[in-house]
Amino acid sequence: MQPNGKKDGNTHTLSVTVANKPGVLARIAHVFARRGFNIDSLVVSASVEGDFSRMTITATGDPGGLEQIIRQVNKLVDVIHCTDHTGEDIVLKELALIKVHTGPAARAEALQIAAHFGAASVDLTETSMILMATADSEQIDALLALLKKFKIVELVRTGKVVMARGEQPT
Amino acid sequence: MSINKLDGAQALVKCLENEGVEYIFGIPGGVTIPIFDAFVTTGTKIKFILCRHEQAATHMADGYARATGRPAVVLVTSGPGATNTLTGIMTAHMDSIPMIVVSGQVLAAMLGKDAFQEADIYGMTMPVVKHSYLVHAPNDIPRVVREAFHIATSGRPGPVLIDMPKNVSVGPFTADLRAEMDLPGYQPQPEAFDKAAVQAIAEALSRAVRPVILAGHGVIIADACAAVKLLAEKLNAPVVTTLLGKGGFPETHPLSLGMLGMHGTAYANKAVSECDLLLNIGSRFDDRILGLPALFCRNAVKIHIDIDPSEIGKMIVPDLHCVGDARLVVEQLLKQTSRLDTTDWLKRLNGYQRDYPLQYRRTDGLKVQHVVEEVYALTGGRAIAVTDVGQHQMWTAQFWKVDQRHNWLSSGGAGTMGYGFPAALGAQFGRPQDLVVAFVGDGGFQMTLCELATACVHKLPVKVFIMNNRYLGMVRQWQEMFYDDRRSGVDLEGNPDFAKLAEAYGARGLRLKRTADVRKIITRALEYNDGPCVVDCHVMKEENVFPMVPAGKALDDMLITAPGKRRKTAAGEKQ
Numbered sequence: 004m005q006p007n008g009k010k011d012g013n014t015h016t017l018s019v020t021v022a023n024k025p026g027v028l029a030r031i032a033h034v035f036a037r038r039g040f041n042i043d044s045l046v047v048s049a050s051v052e053g054d055f056s057r058m059t060i061t062a063t064g065d066p067g068g069l070e071q072i073i074r075q076v077n078k079l080v081d082v083i084h085c086t087d088h089t090g091e092d093i094v095l096k097e098l099a100l101i102k103v104h105t106g107p108a109a110r111a112e113a114l115q116i117a118a119h120f121g122a123a124s125v126d127l128t129e130t131s132m133i134l135m136a137t138a139d140s141e142q143i144d145a146l147l148a149l150l151k152k153f154k155i156v157e158l159v160r161t162g163k164v165v166m167a168r169g170e171q172p173t
Numbered sequence: 174m175s176i177n178k179l180d181g182a183q184a185l186v187k188c189l190e191n192e193g194v195e196y197i198f199g200i201p202g203g204v205t206i207p208i209f210d211a212f213v214t215t216g217t218k219i220k221f222i223l224c225r226h227e228q229a230a231t232h233m234a235d236g237y238a239r240a241t242g243r244p245a246v247v248l249v250t251s252g253p254g255a256t257n258t259l260t261g262i263m264t265a266h267m268d269s270i271p272m273i274v275v276s277g278q279v280l281a282a283m284l285g286k287d288a289f290q291e292a293d294i295y296g297m298t299m300p301v302v303k304h305s306y307l308v309h310a311p312n313d314i315p316r317v318v319r320e321a322f323h324i325a326t327s328g329r330p331g332p333v334l335i336d337m338p339k340n341v342s343v344g345p346f347t348a349d350l351r352a353e354m355d356l357p358g359y360q361p362q363p364e365a366f367d368k369a370a371v372q373a374i375a376e377a378l379s380r381a382v383r384p385v386i387l388a389g390h391g392v393i394i395a396d397a398c399a400a401v402k403l404l405a406e407k408l409n410a411p412v413v414t415t416l417l418g419k420g421g422f423p424e425t426h427p428l429s430l431g432m433l434g435m436h437g438t439a440y441a442n443k444a445v446s447e448c449d450l451l452l453n454i455g456s457r458f459d460d461r462i463l464g465l466p467a468l469f470c471r472n473a474v475k476i477h478i479d480i481d482p483s484e485i486g487k488m489i490v491p492d493l494h495c496v497g498d499a500r501l502v503v504e505q506l507l508k509q510t511s512r513l514d515t516t517d518w519l520k521r522l523n524g525y526q527r528d529y530p531l532q533y534r535r536t537d538g539l540k541v542q543h544v545v546e547e548v549y550a551l552t553g554g555r556a557i558a559v560t561d562v563g564q565h566q567m568w569t570a571q572f573w574k575v576d577q578r579h580n581w582l583s584s585g586g587a588g589t590m591g592y593g594f595p596a597a598l599g600a601q602f603g604r605p606q607d608l609v610v611a612f613v614g615d616g617g618f619q620m621t622l623c624e625l626a627t628a629c630v631h632k633l634p635v636k637v638f639i640m641n642n643r644y645l646g647m648v649r650q651w652q653e654m655f656y657d658d659r660r661s662g663v664d665l666e667g668n669p670d671f672a673k674l675a676e677a678y679g680a681r682g683l684r685l686k687r688t689a690d691v692r693k694i695i696t697r698a699l700e701y702n703d704g705p706c707v708v709d710c711h712v713m714k715e716e717n718v719f720p721m722v723p724a725g726k727a728l729d730d731m732l733i734t735a736p737g738k739r740r741k742t743a744a745g746e747k748q
């Protein structure tokens with residue numbers, strides 16, 4: 004897994020709608036693994052209709068190979084559709100929780116940086132705080148870079164979720 | 174039937190009956206006893222064939238499906254019973270063969286606890302099935318079975334696994350035996366192909382000067398044979414077939430150039446290399462037919478018709494393509510094409526056929542090609558021919574001309590040794606009135622020869638020709654040609670006396686050692702119909718298969734005949 008969604012033209016964002024059947028995630032993961040593709044991030048959640056789930060997968064690799072993978076994922080019996088949204092007009096966000104070691108002296112500066120990125124503190128102790136950021140991956144990367152001067156104790160990121168802009172479903 | 178309340182196992186048997194299942198091949202075990210019991214308590218008409226190895230059971234079901242076009246069922250127990258089917262499932266998957274494998278599983282409550290004979294067969298088979306199920310409740314059985322058969326047989330066919338925990342088999346069944354499918358993600362629409370794409374293909378065809386039709390397995394699966402024949406005749410286009418496409422277009426037809434690929438005919442490979450248009454109908458451009466992919470058909474317009482969208486552009490990026498059922502697409506194409514004048518092209522290819530025929534000398538000693546040609550002649554070419562994997566497979570593919578679909582069975586994509594003999598038995602079960610001949614290697618036959626028992630029990634009059642060269646011949650050929658004849662791990666010393674072995678099982682065993690006896694012994698084998706007949710053919714040990722396109726070479730860069738004969742014998746080898 005790559006913590007930072009690399010921006011190198013070979014990173015693709017796929018959305019996959021699947022029937023809620025056992026094993027469907029394993030089948031999809033197999034298709035990527037077999038072609039030697041790394042899944043950078045993966046988010047699974049319920050969709051509006053209860054019988055289906057939505058996955059957002061970001062993966063890195065050569066576009067030709069990825070096209071083939073998309074076709075093979077689409078071929079899986081329990082996959083309704085799999086689409087590559089790279090280069091489309093989409094909203095692409097992720098959420099990060101960042102635990103920073105901060106004494107009272109540094110606290111204000113850390114909060115100031117967080118505020119700039121629209122991140123909020125969701126836990127505060129004498130020696131630490133947890134910041135929550137919801138943003139583009141690049142912004143989260145930038146936030147992390149600035150927070151480096153404090154000690155980052157722990158980091159979790161959800162991975163990207165995608166939705167097409169406008170009225171059209173993704 | 175003495176019961177009115179069913180349990181899961183009985184419901185399963187009833188559902189298999191509803192699917193028209195004729196045969197189930199397999200071996201029982203602890204967790205499948207309830208299903209075997211249900212065979213008795215339901216009084217089902219489905220015939221259970223007790224095999225001697227689960228792998229062979231899957232090959233039998235595979236052979237049944239290839240020879241009839243209908244799926245058969247495999248039933249095995251959990252753990253080792255299930256894992257023994259992996260090779261057969263993978264073989265079927267690679268060649269798009271419909272098959273339903275029902276595996277018993279330990280109690281659902283014990284799953285994941287390393288219970289006795291627990292194997293995660295659902296997980297293990299995932300990459301080699303078209304789809305799979307772990308059944309959760311008895312009442313799910315009708316839907317699962319209906320879906321499994323639908324998935325296995327529609328679109329691009331393939332194997333489907335149904336893993337049945339024991340509690341599902343013994344639990345009470347309270348639902349309706351007819352269930353609706355719930356497959357929102359699987360809606361194959363073979364008839365919904367792109368008409369504009371067909372129009373574009375027709376236009377490309379009208380401009381072709383040197384067209385070639387490549388007929389793959391899809392032609393057979395979709396029963397596009399008649400349409401492809403009409404198309405070839407209308408276009409005056411020569412037809413080459415893949416190993417699995419044999420029978421999709423009559424190989425005795427004047428437009429047939431036989432098989433292409435690594436051991437294809439020289440003229441088929443030359444045709445493909447020199448054509449200006451290649452119309453691939455239902456082949457997945459397997460690496461064994463491409464030679465060096467970058468040089469494959471390099472000056473031609475490449476057209477690909479396939480039912481599986483994920484095959485388009487996988488190996489070869491086509492100039493034009495159409496996703497759809499081969500028969501429907503070709504029938505549509507027929508309406509839009511007109512006759513072509515290919516006289517010069519056919520003349521050139523006829524020249525190649527004259528200059529580079531398949532050939533061998535009968536005077537050197539007994540050869541596989543000779544046996545195959547004689548069996549072909551003595552059966553009028555009407556038999557179902559089955560092969561194992563190795564040199565004999567390639568020679569049989571070269572010399573046995575197949576005119577009808579379902580009359581040629583060979584493991585292509587997987588190249589599974591041990592496939593041929595049990596597949597021949599499955600074919601004979603499915604078509605009891607037809608003659609089945611199997612050509613197998615001495616190596617491969619020993620992998621599944623235990624099924625001689627099954628063949629004898631059911632008195633299957635299959636003729637098995639063991640091409641006994643006392644070598645893993647195909648590997649030895651590679652060692653000779655590409656490893657300076659350093660032989661390693663290929664000497665089949667310790668081979669049994671196959672004729673005696675056959676007799677020990679109660680089969681007829683014959684020996685063929687001399688060229689002069691070929692007709693006599695084959696006739697004797699063909700006349701014996703009270704059970705299986707095994708003919709141990711002592712063929713020349715060190716023959717090599719030609720033509721051959723060495724790995725990594727272009728298709729027209731083939732060795733048409735043996736390069737400078739060399740007959741070295743490995744030191745220390747027993748003669």
Ligand SMILES: Cc1ncc(C[n+]2csc(CCOP(=O)(O)OP(=O)(O)O)c2C)c(N)n1
Pocket residue numbers: 561562563564565566588589590591613614615616617618640642644645646647648
């Ligand atoms: C199960 C399996 N193991 C190994 C191989 C590799 N292999 C391909 S051909 C061949 C030799 C087959 O020998 P034999 O059955 O005697 O046939 P021959 O080539 O001599 O005609 C081998 C070992 C294979 N295809 N399948």
Ligand SMILES: [Mg+2]
Pocket residue numbers: 563614615616640641642643644645646
């Ligand atoms: Mg051999």
